[in-house]
Amino acid sequence: MSMPIGKRAVVIGAGMGGLATARALADHFEQVIVLERDSLPADAVPRPGVPQSPQLHALLGGGQRALCELFPDFDVDLARAGAVPLRVGLDLRYDRPGYDPFPRRDLGWLTYAMSRPLIELTLRRRVEEHGNIKLRQRCRAREVLASPDGSAVTAVRYETADGKSDTIATNFVADASGHGSLTLGLLKSLGQELPEETKIGVDIGYASALFAIPPEGLSDWKGVAIFPSPPQVTRSCLMAPVEGNRWLVALCGRRGDWPPGDWDGFLAFAQGLRTPTLYDAIKDATRLGEVGRFGFSESMWRHFERLKAVPRGLLPIGDSICRFNPIYGQGMSVAAQEASLLHRMLRKRVADADPLGGLTEAFLTEAQALIEAPWAMSAIPDFVYPDTRGQRRRIWRMHLISQMLSCGSRPMIRRFTS
Numbered sequence: 001m002s003m004p005i006g007k008r009a010v011v012i013g014a015g016m017g018g019l020a021t022a023r024a025l026a027d028h029f030e031q032v033i034v035l036e037r038d039s040l041p042a043d044a045v046p047r048p049g050v051p052q053s054p055q056l057h058a059l060l061g062g063g064q065r066a067l068c069e070l071f072p073d074f075d076v077d078l079a080r081a082g083a084v085p086l087r088v089g090l091d092l093r094y095d096r097p098g099y100d101p102f103p104r105r106d107l108g109w110l111t112y113a114m115s116r117p118l119i120e121l122t123l124r125r126r127v128e129e130h131g132n133i134k135l136r137q138r139c140r141a142r143e144v145l146a147s148p149d150g151s152a153v154t155a156v157r158y159e160t161a162d163g164k165s166d167t168i169a170t171n172f173v174a175d176a177s178g179h180g181s182l183t184l185g186l187l188k189s190l191g192q193e194l195p196e197e198t199k200i201g202v203d204i205g206y207a208s209a210l211f212a213i214p215p216e217g218l219s220d221w222k223g224v225a226i227f228p229s230p231p232q233v234t235r236s237c238l239m240a241p242v243e244g245n246r247w248l249v250a251l252c253g254r255r256g257d258w259p260p261g262d263w264d265g266f267l268a269f270a271q272g273l274r275t276p277t278l279y280d281a282i283k284d285a286t287r288l289g290e291v292g293r294f295g296f297s298e299s300m301w302r303h304f305e306r307l308k309a310v311p312r313g314l315l316p317i318g319d320s321i322c323r324f325n326p327i328y329g330q331g332m333s334v335a336a337q338e339a340s341l342l343h344r345m346l347r348k349r350v351a352d353a354d355p356l357g358g359l360t361e362a363f364l365t366e367a368q369a370l371i372e373a374p375w376a377m378s379a380i381p382d383f384v385y386p387d388t389r390g391q392r393r394r395i396w397r398m399h400l401i402s403q404m405l406s407c408g409s410r411p412m413i414r415r416f417t418s
């Protein structure tokens with residue numbers, strides 16, 4: 001470690017954002033304490049603090065790169081842990097309106113498919129290699145405390161599993177809790193302004209289930225995505241291979257047409273997808289475990305970057321800033337990219353007289369720029385549906401039109417552009 005810029009940093013949450021953030025801070029603080037309310041399992045299994053963990057999670061190329069910046073050869077670790085390499089452009093079949101299937105070609109780089117618990121476990125193992133990062137399990141953060149004038153954070157109060165309350169003194173707190181309520185709680189208690197929120201109401205239902213990959217192999221592809229054809233056909237799916245020679249299948253629907261949680265209903269929903277590719281693949285495959293469901297009502301972006309004041313040393317990150325519609329697979333990647341951004345910013349500031357001065361404001365401004373593109377990439381296809389709630393931004397007009405054209409939806413174009 002170069003000259004430390006602080007004695008102790010506290011990270012709330014040992015999910016994707018929290019683990020990556022702990023790594024970013026470890027080069028610059030003598031000690032990093034991660035408070036996690038869950039027991040952290042020794043195996044790659046879902047846990048209650050991350051209720052979405054049984055659902056299919058795709059790690060995009062940008063997220064993989066960000067994690068490799070923080071943890072060199074992280075992709076090699078994933079492969080060793082059993083993640084399935086996918087040649088981008090070639091190994092997944094895409095059934096999209098007008099292209100069933102979309103032409104495939106090897107674009108020359110690899111991503112990996114695995115369960116969400118496996119990504120997290122692999123990340124946790126790398127974090128545990130850092131002697132100055134301490135993961136404190138079964139510790140629920142209750143409150144972030146600030147100086148009497150509210151200008152800087154001073155401590156985090158937390159509760160252990162046996163109900164004992166304790167406090168850790170710190171001058172830096174990263175809120176990677178996924179919900180950000182402790183950050184909002186602190187701002188409220190100080191009588192400070194709360195961030196404006198941009199919301200996009202989508203009301204989608206998700207269901208994921210595991211299947212054994214049939215030994216005979218079904219095709220020359222390893223997974224499949226079937227796109228909807230809005231506004232009439234709203235069902236979509238993604239099936240990816242995961243560790244243990246399994247397929248993880250996620251079905252998704254809108255407007256109350258949600259995939260059911262029983263096997264017969266799950267298969268019937270799959271049969272109602274726009275093409276039969278998925279149904280044909282899984283109808284005779286061996287089912288493993290149960291179907292897991294998840295409802296998601298709205299994407300939400302908190303504009304912390306617009307606040308006039310944020311207590312020094314308080315830094316929301318990951319879903320605490322922005323929660324994306326999960327269909328587009330952005331959340332983990334953006335959380336990892338934000339942590340990598342923080343890492344670069346801390347490195348640049350290390351020789352400054354006051355490295356933490358203005359750090360949060362600078363980080364939130366850059367994070368806002370980082371979020372813009374993935375937010376638009378999720379918002380535009382969502383706004384193709386007429387019943388999506390929220391504001392269609394004028395700068396997206398051309399993209400919206402081209403999305404609608406690709407779905408052959410001329411009446412909708414008239415409606416949204418008039």
Ligand SMILES: Cc1cc2nc3c(=O)[nH]c(=O)nc-3n(C[C@H](O)[C@H](O)[C@H](O)COP(=O)(O)OP(=O)(O)OC[C@H]3O[C@@H](n4cnc5c(N)ncnc54)[C@H](O)[C@@H]3O)c2cc1C
Pocket residue numbers: 012013014015016017018035036037038048049050052055056057058059060139140141142176177178179206294296317318319320324326327328329330331332333334335
């Ligand atoms: C159905 C679904 C599917 C998704 N699919 C994808 C996908 O394909 N690709 C993708 O990139 N993203 C996907 N996402 C989004 C992804 O799950 C999140 O964006 C990502 O996990 C955010 O990371 P985070 O660290 O901010 O929060 P999380 O990973 O949710 O971690 C928060 C952590 O904080 C802990 N915690 C909370 N409160 C406290 C407290 N008070 N004290 C201590 N600990 C606390 C929790 O237990 C948890 O461990 C999906 C989301 C959903 C809902």
